[in-house]
Every structure is written in structure tokens, then in C-alpha cells.
Amino acid sequence: MLKRKISGWRIIEYSSTAIEIIGSIGIGLLAGGIILTLLGYNPFEGLSLLLFGGFGDIDYLLSRATFIMMTGLAFAIPMLSGFFNIGGEGQMYVGGLVSLLVAVYTGNGILALIVGGLAGALLGLAISALKVYRGVNEVITAIMLNWTFYYILIYLITSKFYDPLAPHESVKVPALARFGIIELGGSRIHIIFFISLALVLLAYYLLFFTKLGYEIRVAGLSPKTARYAGINPNRAILYSMFLGGLFAGFSGALNVLGFTYYIDNLLTCMHGIGFDGIGVALMGRNHPIGIIFSSIFFSMLILGGQTMQIVINAPKELADTLSGIIIIALALPYTYRMLISYIRTRRLVGKGVSSS
Amino acid sequence: MFQVADLLVMALTPMVPLLLGAVGEIITERSGVVNIGIEGIFLLSALTSAVVCFYTNNIVLALLVGLITGSLVGVLHGIISVYLRGDQIVSGVGLNLFAYGVGVITLITLWNTFGNSPPVKTVPKIIIARYPVSPLTFIAIIIAVLAWFFLFKTNAGLRLRACGEDPRAAEAMGVNIMRVRFLATILGATLAGLGGAYLSIDWVGQFTKEISAGRGFIALANVAFSNWNPLLAIIGAYIFGFFDALAIYLSITSTQPTLAYLFKVIPYLGTLAVVAIFVGRARIPAALGKPYIKE
Amino acid sequence: MSTREPVIEMENIVKVYPDGTVALRGVDLIVRKGEIHGLLGENGAGKTTLMRILYGEIKPSRGEIKIYGKRVHFRGPWDAIKAGIGMVYQHFSLVSSFTVLENLALAMSSITKISVSEVRKRAEELMDKIGFKVPLDARVESLAVGIQQRVEILKALMRNARILILDEPTSVLTPIEVEELFKTLKRLKEMGITVIFITHKLKEVKVITDTITVLRRGKVVGVVKTSDASEADLARMMVGREVILEIKKKPAKEGKTILSIENLHVRDDRGLLAVKGVTLDLREGEILGLAGVQGNGQREFAEAIVGLRRVEKGKITYMGEDITNKPTSEIYMKGIAYIPDSRAIGLVLEMDLLNNSILTRLKSFLGFGKKILWNKAKEFSYKVIKEFNVMAESIKTPIKYLSGGNQQKVLVGREVATEPKVIIAAEPTHGLDVGATEYIRSLLVKLRDSGKAILLISTDLDEILQLSDRIAVIYEGKIMAIGRPEEFTRERLGLLMGGVNA
Numbered sequence A: 001m002l003k004r005k006i007s008g009w010r011i012i013e014y015s016s017t018a019i020e021i022i023g024s025i026g027i028g029l030l031a032g033g034i035i036l037t038l039l040g041y042n043p044f045e046g047l048s049l050l051l052f053g054g055f056g057d058i059d060y061l062l063s064r065a066t067f068i069m070m071t072g073l074a075f076a077i078p079m080l081s082g083f084f085n086i087g088g089e090g091q092m093y094v095g096g097l098v099s100l101l102v103a104v105y106t107g108n109g110i111l112a113l114i115v116g117g118l119a120g121a122l123l124g125l126a127i128s129a130l131k132v133y134r135g136v137n138e139v140i141t142a143i144m145l146n147w148t149f150y151y152i153l154i155y156l157i158t159s160k161f162y163d164p165l166a167p168h169e170s171v172k173v174p175a176l177a178r179f180g181i182i183e184l185g186g187s188r189i190h191i192i193f194f195i196s197l198a199l200v201l202l203a204y205y206l207l208f209f210t211k212l213g214y215e216i217r218v219a220g221l222s223p224k225t226a227r228y229a230g231i232n233p234n235r236a237i238l239y240s241m242f243l244g245g246l247f248a249g250f251s252g253a254l255n256v257l258g259f260t261y262y263i264d265n266l267l268t269c270m271h272g273i274g275f276d277g278i279g280v281a282l283m284g285r286n287h288p289i290g291i292i293f294s295s296i297f298f299s300m301l302i303l304g305g306q307t308m309q310i311v312i313n314a315p316k317e318l319a320d321t322l323s324g325i326i327i328i329a330l331a332l333p334y335t336y337r338m339l340i341s342y343i344r345t346r347r348l349v350g351k352g353v354s355s356s
Numbered sequence B: 001m002f003q004v005a006d007l008l009v010m011a012l013t014p015m016v017p018l019l020l021g022a023v024g025e026i027i028t029e030r031s032g033v034v035n036i037g038i039e040g041i042f043l044l045s046a047l048t049s050a051v052v053c054f055y056t057n058n059i060v061l062a063l064l065v066g067l068i069t070g071s072l073v074g075v076l077h078g079i080i081s082v083y084l085r086g087d088q089i090v091s092g093v094g095l096n097l098f099a100y101g102v103g104v105i106t107l108i109t110l111w112n113t114f115g116n117s118p119p120v121k122t123v124p125k126i127i128i129a130r131y132p133v134s135p136l137t138f139i140a141i142i143i144a145v146l147a148w149f150f151l152f153k154t155n156a157g158l159r160l161r162a163c164g165e166d167p168r169a170a171e172a173m174g175v176n177i178m179r180v181r182f183l184a185t186i187l188g189a190t191l192a193g194l195g196g197a198y199l200s201i202d203w204v205g206q207f208t209k210e211i212s213a214g215r216g217f218i219a220l221a222n223v224a225f226s227n228w229n230p231l232l233a234i235i236g237a238y239i240f241g242f243f244d245a246l247a248i249y250l251s252i253t254s255t256q257p258t259l260a261y262l263f264k265v266i267p268y269l270g271t272l273a274v275v276a277i278f279v280g281r282a283r284i285p286a287a288l289g290k291p292y293i294k295e
Numbered sequence C: 001m002s003t004r005e006p007v008i009e010m011e012n013i014v015k016v017y018p019d020g021t022v023a024l025r026g027v028d029l030i031v032r033k034g035e036i037h038g039l040l041g042e043n044g045a046g047k048t049t050l051m052r053i054l055y056g057e058i059k060p061s062r063g064e065i066k067i068y069g070k071r072v073h074f075r076g077p078w079d080a081i082k083a084g085i086g087m088v089y090q091h092f093s094l095v096s097s098f099t100v101l102e103n104l105a106l107a108m109s110s111i112t113k114i115s116v117s118e119v120r121k122r123a124e125e126l127m128d129k130i131g132f133k134v135p136l137d138a139r140v141e142s143l144a145v146g147i148q149q150r151v152e153i154l155k156a157l158m159r160n161a162r163i164l165i166l167d168e169p170t171s172v173l174t175p176i177e178v179e180e181l182f183k184t185l186k187r188l189k190e191m192g193i194t195v196i197f198i199t200h201k202l203k204e205v206k207v208i209t210d211t212i213t214v215l216r217r218g219k220v221v222g223v224v225k226t227s228d229a230s231e232a233d234l235a236r237m238m239v240g241r242e243v244i245l246e247i248k249k250k251p252a253k254e255g256k257t258i259l260s261i262e263n264l265h266v267r268d269d270r271g272l273l274a275v276k277g278v279t280l281d282l283r284e285g286e287i288l289g290l291a292g293v294q295g296n297g298q299r300e301f302a303e304a305i306v307g308l309r310r311v312e313k314g315k316i317t318y319m320g321e322d323i324t325n326k327p328t329s330e331i332y333m334k335g336i337a338y339i340p341d342s343r344a345i346g347l348v349l350e351m352d353l354l355n356n357s358i359l360t361r362l363k364s365f366l367g368f369g370k371k372i373l374w375n376k377a378k379e380f381s382y383k384v385i386k387e388f389n390v391m392a393e394s395i396k397t398p399i400k401y402l403s404g405g406n407q408q409k410v411l412v413g414r415e416v417a418t419e420p421k422v423i424i425a426a427e428p429t430h431g432l433d434v435g436a437t438e439y440i441r442s443l444l445v446k447l448r449d450s451g452k453a454i455l456l457i458s459t460d461l462d463e464i465l466q467l468s469d470r471i472a473v474i475y476e477g478k479i480m481a482i483g484r485p486e487e488f489t490r491e492r493l494g495l496l497m498g499g500v501n502a
Helices: A008-036 A043-056 A060-078 A088-106 A109-134 A139-161 A190-211 A211-221 A223-228 A233-260 A273-283 A288-312 A317-330 A333-349 B004-012 B010-030 B038-056 B059-083 B090-113 B135-153 B153-163 B167-172 B179-205 B215-224 B230-253 B259-281 C047-054 C079-080 C099-110 C117-129 C145-158 C175-191 C202-208 C232-241 C298-305 C328-334 C354-358 C374-388 C404-416 C434-449 C461-467 C491-497
Strands: A166-170 A181-182 A189-190 B126-128 B131-133 C005-014 C022-032 C036-040 C061-068 C070-072 C085-088 C163-167 C194-199 C211-216 C220-224 C257-265 C272-285 C287-291 C311-318 C336-339 C424-426 C451-460 C469-474 C478-483
Touching: A008 A043, A008 A273, A008 A317, A008 B090, A043 A060, A043 A288, A060 A088, A060 A109, A060 A189, A060 A190, A060 A211, A060 A273, A088 A109, A088 A139, A088 A233, A088 C220, A109 A139, A109 B259, A109 C211, A139 A166, A139 B215, A139 B259, A166 C404, A181 A190, A189 A190, A190 A233, A190 A288, A211 A223, A211 A233, A223 A233, A223 C070, A233 C328, A273 A288, A273 A317, A273 B090, A288 C272, B004 B010, B004 B131, B004 B230, B004 C287, B010 B038, B010 B135, B010 B179, B010 B215, B010 B230, B038 B059, B038 B090, B038 B215, B038 C374, B059 B090, B059 B179, B090 C070, B126 C202, B135 B153, B135 B179, B135 C469, B153 B167, B153 B179, B153 C099, B167 B179, B179 B215, B179 C163, B215 B230, B215 B259, B215 C022, B230 B259, B259 C022, B259 C061, C005 C047, C005 C194, C022 C047, C022 C061, C022 C211, C036 C047, C036 C202, C036 C232, C047 C194, C079 C085, C085 C145, C099 C117, C099 C145, C117 C175, C145 C163, C145 C175, C163 C287, C175 C194, C175 C202, C194 C311, C202 C232, C211 C232, C220 C232, C220 C298, C232 C491, C257 C451, C272 C287, C272 C311, C272 C451, C272 C478, C287 C434, C287 C461, C287 C491, C298 C311, C298 C424, C298 C451, C311 C478, C336 C404, C354 C374, C354 C404, C374 C404, C404 C424, C404 C434, C424 C434, C434 C461, C451 C461, C461 C491, C469 C491
Parallel strands: C036 C194, C036 C211, C085 C163, C163 C194, C287 C451, C287 C469, C336 C424, C424 C451
Antiparallel strands: A181 A189, B126 B131, C005 C022, C005 C061, C061 C070, C211 C220, C257 C272, C257 C311, C469 C478
């Protein structure tokens, strides 16, 4: 086996990943440009605002990136073990509420963060347990629970935990429990961004440097091989969903404890972040480091969308739509790999010999 | 007693989209393709038919547009899932997000609102036991029966089911797997399109961004609950619709206004409970969700 | 030879695969009307390939086919079916959750518009004619395998097949079902249908066929009238008498028994017993070759030893300790290594060498708090690459980019480099080129010399004969014979592997 034949592998791997990501973003932006034009706006102006408008407020950009970074992990980690977690939204709600309550009753921010995360983790575990032990489809479970907790939260906030001075809002996080802002080279940045960075690095460590992470990855890539090695793929799924729910819980907790300091009765501060996380994870190729970058990119899009709305009056939900398009486009990546292997087989088959 | 009868008839209304979505998805899944974008199709069809109805006041045309919307989404999902062998779940998730975004954008652009569209003309109702019931209810039930007949009593249905059970064997017996799956996806999505149109121009009377509220996923739960049998889906849709009606009913008649939110949880938890208890024993089409790759 | 006209004439069929493998080297086959023609040969001899060409599934690289004297070019199975050829594979093309009638209707629906009641009528008529009964309304999955096979035969006949090809039909049947099948085949012969019977089983081919064509390594070795040939003749033709490359090996220095298997019973994935009471001892410093045609219980046997499959009955003792049904990772750590017959199972192809190297003995690479000691893993990976001469650009290269031979070296190397005491190697040289094959074989001998106990599971007789210090032949889950290589001639091995007590 000559070295020459395999030396290209790095190029193939990296470039196909790059092309997939750039391609999907490209398709998304193209579609966005078309929609803008159809709605009567200048597509170039709109798109540049969409992409770069977010840089006006770095702190806001990074803070928003924090939340989707966490929900990105919530989707990515279970995905690595071969399990679909689209319940990040519900797990985040639970984390947000639980952390709020713990903060209010104990005044301890760190405790609140941890307990919030654990609440999300338990929910994640429940979803995977239902699948593993009763065969219940995880998509259905997750969506049902998302809506369930959405309404439970609204109910609790409007009827039990509202702020008497501002009935549309929940009780506030006591000052002692809040995660605040730090000064960094002249700018003021919310500390939650750095906390989330640390958490992502923790996830990276868990996934690539511990037994647990290894088992999760093997189970996801090849369940048969996992069994051969004595790894139980179902157990790997349960662990990965515990972690997934944990990070989704952190997303809600960091949001409440470190940014808004309360939950409003329509959950607007958290709504949709779970699903954005899916796009972030896919674009980050389900890898923690990739997710850091993709979450910042998505945050750019979201803020750009808001800027677009202000400057040229274009709807901010355009960014939401683009998310959807980009995710669909990301479902196609396997097409690229397929094309490559298809071309390779054709070349081998050559003249007239059947391809079997 | 009195109230229970009301409730029983009320359940017929939320039943329709749950039935149509489920029957459509049963056809699609029996052929081996999974489409979780039903929610998105509901939204998009509700949107397009509401828009058409708003401008033309023509209900039939609006329904038709809703159907076509569903078909188009079906074509897209079909191409991605069947021919490009893309990840079916991811495609579905993307569709849902996309539909949600488009819905909101349209609301803003056309009607300058973030919440609800202006009311549109709705399908005329039949009164049963003092309660208005849409003719679409009966159409939906008829469609379910036809679907059952098609799947289990015709050769074409046999071939379709073979694609979902054992595509290799089916192909050995002369079935064109790709084509059957593609068509099944489109058909399923079209039915979902009808369900979506129903939401806006029949039930609610306007388009709102939350008009679907997870009903697409409840329809999916119904698919599993019905064990992929359209006749059982009628019962399932009714049960799940009952939960929905119960929630509405309780929130109307209860004394505490905030409790309404808690009642809204009923359809979702109820669905989950039903699925968790009954579905463990369901028989999934053996080849569901796996792209067919010729050896 | 019969003087009846030829129904099938395959002339000089050559088949070369895109990767260079030559499956058929110019095969001639003549099948005459109304006969039951046996196609005999070992695994890989080319029998199935030849029939798949006849059935139109694959195209020959060279050669011609004539049916009833007319030249044909099949573009796909549909042309073959139209020409009256029906094929019954080892793995049935039936939708198991459908009923028999639904399967028949499905098969017919592609040919002609026909109602379900018509299908039922035709099926019942046919069943009367042939003389067997199949419950039309039962689900295929609930039927015994022998009955399922009848459905396949029925399916073919309903599509007006005049030529029926059966690929290893008895490999999935019980002895009684085999008798029933033979009765059916005789009846079909009376009906004027020509049958081609592919098999590796000598007893059966002698019982049922009229003529036998023997294939070995893609060539026809002989065509005989069944009554003229003895089982010994057939065995000799099947396995050949070429000179094998001798691997120089010292006589074994056998040590004590290290692995003891008593009366083992193990079930396969279908729930049937695949291992039916095997008792074996494995000694240090020896290679025990387990010979047998694929599918006779070897895989289930190996998996049971390492805890991947439940032992129903029996006991496995390792170094005095009872390890029956213990968890797999524990067994690996105790010093038993298992090299499975599929690289897709033994390796995570999507991962790199580094990640694959720690797969089966993760515990030894863990530090405080379940942390992976990547440095130790890197050292180990480099050791494997060096010792086993793996050609890879780096330890971070995904394994899927390596050649088959190199992948196998990684798999074998990983298991061997941990200094296990027992090595179970299943098909270790399967699909490898000559160089890699010789390398792995000499490696196994070296390991034996250093005192390891090796269980070699292989369908390759050359390999078994070259390497083993003792040979055991397995057939349908039972050990037919155990002994030293000198006690076995190739003929005898062929007979035993084919189920004949010799």
C-alpha cells in the first residue's frame, strides 16, 4: 500500500466538511437574498446588515451566543451516540425555571446553576429511558415534553411566581445570585459567555478524554463494533442524554441567572433557543469546538436580523427562516460524500464491466 | 352528562388535522420514509390557504392551494430523503423551522402583525347536536377508510407496504422502490396539506403563527398509536382530539384564568401517556427511515 | 452422459470484478432437460457467481449463454424470469411480515394484472400438482424455514419457471425438511422441470442429482454422472491436490490446557441452536484449527467464548476459572483476544488508528477518574504500526482509508500486542492479498511458538492444513472429528466438512 494513495485523505476530509458548511450557508444566504428581493428590499444591503449588523454590540452578540452554544451541545452530544435530542427547548425551560427558584430561595447563584442543569439532565434522561426501555420514539417524547413544560412554566410564572410589582414577569433573581459583567480591555462583557466557554471545553474534555465520551462516540459510529468491544450502546445513549439535558438546562440557567434575571410570562427570553441549538450543532458538525464558532455565527445572524429590522424595516424572522433553510441544506451533506463515492465507483467500473 | 355530550362532539373538531396528518404519514411511513415535517406542512398550508382565501374569498380554491402546498413540500422532502438519501429527520426538522419563519414573515409583510391574521371566510358548518361540525370531518374519515382499503386490499398498496418492510425483497419482486417511496411521500404530505388548510380556513378562521402548536407531532404520535393502520388512526385522532377539546373546555369553564395554561398541557401529556403505554407493542415498518441503497 | 437436449449452455464464462478479483476463469456448463444438475464446490469456488450470471443479476466479463439453444443477453433478472428461469436464494426474497398469499400476489403483480383470488386459485392448483401444501394465509415469519422455501419454489413456478436454480437450499433445513425437499424436487423432475442444485454437501448431491459439475477456484474441475462418482472422488475434485506452500514450522511445544469448553450449546440470531454440544480443549503453544464451511456454528461458538452471546448450556473454563457468560470487557482484560471475521465489527472504520487501538482494552488506558491516557495510547499505536508493518500516514488517519490488508493488520495487531494468552482468530486472512496473508500466517505461528493458544477458525483448507497443530471439523454445530493434521487427508477433510462421517 503506497503512502501516495492515502495522503489525500486529510484533504478530502477537511475540504468536504468545509464545502458542506460553506455550501449550506451559501444556499441559505442565497435564499435569503431572493426572499428579500421578493419583498422589495435591496438584497445586498439586507444581507450585509444580516451578516455584519451584529457587531455593533459585541457583548450582546457573545451573550446570545452563550445560550445557543449550550443548546448546541444539547443536540450534539446525544447525536454522537446516535440519538436525536430535539427536546433541548423543554430541557432548557426546566433548567431556567429551576435555577430561578433555587436562586430565589437560596440566594446562591452557583447552586442554582448546577441544580438547573441537573433538572434538564433528568428530563433528558427520561426521554432516552422511554426510548431504550419502552421503545417510545424520542422525537415524539421530546416535542410533547417541550410543549408540556412550555405551558407548565407559563402557568407557574403567571399564577405562582410572578413579581407583584410587574405581574408580566416572574420574581427576580436576587442580586447576590446573579452572574454579572466583567471589564475586559475596555469592553464590558457578561461573564456567562466565559462560563459557557468553560462548559464547552468541559464537554470537549468529557467527549474526547474520558471513558464515557469514548463509549458514546463508538456507540454512535458503529453500534456493532461497540458491542464487540463490550460497550453497551443503550447505556451510552442514556449517558449522552443526561449530558445533553444538562447543557440545555445550563442554557436556561445561564440565561436567567446571568442575562435577563427573570423569566417573562411568554418565555420570550428563551423561546426558540433550543431549536436554534440544533442548527448550531449541525453547522458545528456536532463537535464542541465547532459549536463555539457556529454559535457565534448564528448569533451574528440573529442580531443582524434585528439590525436589518431597524435599519431597513425587514422582518427579523428572516433569520429564523434562514436557520431552517440552512438546516435543510445541512441535511444534504451526505449527498456530497455519496457523489464522491459514486464518481469513484464509476471510474473503477470502466468499460462494460458490470458494477457488481 | 349534558356537558360530556358537548365535549364528545367538540372533539370532532381538533380530530381532523390529527387524522389527516396521521393517515398521510401512515402512507409515507409504510413505504419506508419518515417525514416529521408534518408540523411545518400544517403551518405552510394553513398560511397559503389563508392568504388565498383572504384575497379571493374562494374556499375551494384555498383548500386546493393548501393541498398543493403540501404536495410541494412532499416533493422537496421526497427528493432529499429518497433520491439524495439525506437524513430524513434533519430534513424534517429544517422544514418545521423554515415553515415557522415563513409564517411569521408573511404575517408581518402582508398584514403587519406579529400574531394573527385578519379573519377569513371559513368552510360552512353542519350543525350536529347544537354544535357546528365541519364537513371536512367526514371527508377526513372517508379518506382514512379509503387509505385503509388502498393499503390492505389492493395490489398497489401491497407493493407500497413491501417497500417499507423489506425493500430488498420487494425489488427482487419487481417493485421500483424509489418511485413508490417518492410518490408515497408526496401523497402523505398532500393529506397533511389538507389538514393544515383546515386549521386556518375551517377551524380557527385565521392564520396565527402558533396555529399548529405541535399538532403535527401529535399526528405523528397517532401514527404510532394506530400501529400504522388508518382505521385505528381515526380512533386515535379522536382520542387525542378529545384531549385538546378537554383543555379548551376546561379553560373556558374554569374559574381561575391562569389555570388555562395548565389545561393546555393535557393534549401533550395525554399523547405522551398514550404513546408510552401502548406503543411499546407497535410494529414499525421494518425498513422505516433507512435510505434504500442498492447493493 | 444423457442424450437429452441441453436446456442451458454456458460457454467460457469469465467474471472479473472491478477490484481485480477473478471469480470465474472460463467456465462451461451444460444442463440437460429435465435433469437435476448439481453444482458442487467449496466457498468461493464460483458457484453462486455463475448462477447469478445465469439469472441475469450480474453480467459476465466474457462468454455466452444459450437457453434452449438460443443465445440470450439478460439485462436483469426480469429477462431471466421471462425466459423461464427461477432462482431460490439461500436468503429468501420474501417479505416476512406478509402472508404467503400476499407475497405471491406481490411477486405476480409485477408481471401481470391479476386479482388476489386468481392468485389463490393458481397457487392451490400448483400445490396440488406438486404435492405439497403451504398455508396461504399464514405470515411468512411464522413458518418453518422449510415451508418458507416451498413458498419460494411456488413463487418461481407461478411465474412459469421451467428451470429452477436452488442456491444451497439445504443449509437452512433440518434433516426431515431436506427429505421433504428432495421429494418435491423429484416431483418437479417428473413435471419436466430442470433443476440446478448448488451445494457443498457431498451426501446430498449424491442422493438427489443426476449429473454433477464440480467447480474449484473459478474453474470446472470435472463433470460426472452422479452414479459414476463416489463421495471420495467428489471430495478430491472439490478440494484439489495442489502443492501447498509449506510454512516452515517447528513441532509444537504443547503446554497445559488453558481454555476448556464443555458441552457448549449456543443459539443463533434466529433462536435456533447453532452450537449443539461442543467439547474442546485449547492448549498453550498450539494452533487448533476449526475447519468447516461458513454457517455451521463457528461464529456463534467464538462469540459465546468471549461473552458476546449467551451460553445456553455448558461451561467455559479459562485458567481454572469459570468464565461462562461473563461480561465481554472482563474476558478481554483477562487475556483472551477475539479477532472477528469482519473488519467492520472489529474496528470503528470512521475512527482513526489511535482511537481504534484502545477499543478492546480500554481499562488499561485509563488513568485517574476514567481519564484516557492518550500518550499511552499513542505509544501503543506506534508499537502496533511498527511491529505489524502497517502502512498508514499517521495514527490520526481514519481507518477506512487504509487498504484491507492494513486494516486487518491493525485489527490483528491491536489484539495481539496486548500479549493475550488465548487468541481466537476468525478468517484472519479473508480478502487479503498474498503478501498480507503470508504475513498474518507466519505471525500466528510465531505467536504459537511463544506459548500462546490459538483457535483458528477458517473456511480456507490450505490455511487450516498449513497452520494447525490439531484440527477439528465442525458441521451443523457439532464436532465431526478432532485430530492431528497427519490424520487427515484433504479428501477426508472435504468429506467431514460436507457432513460425511469419514
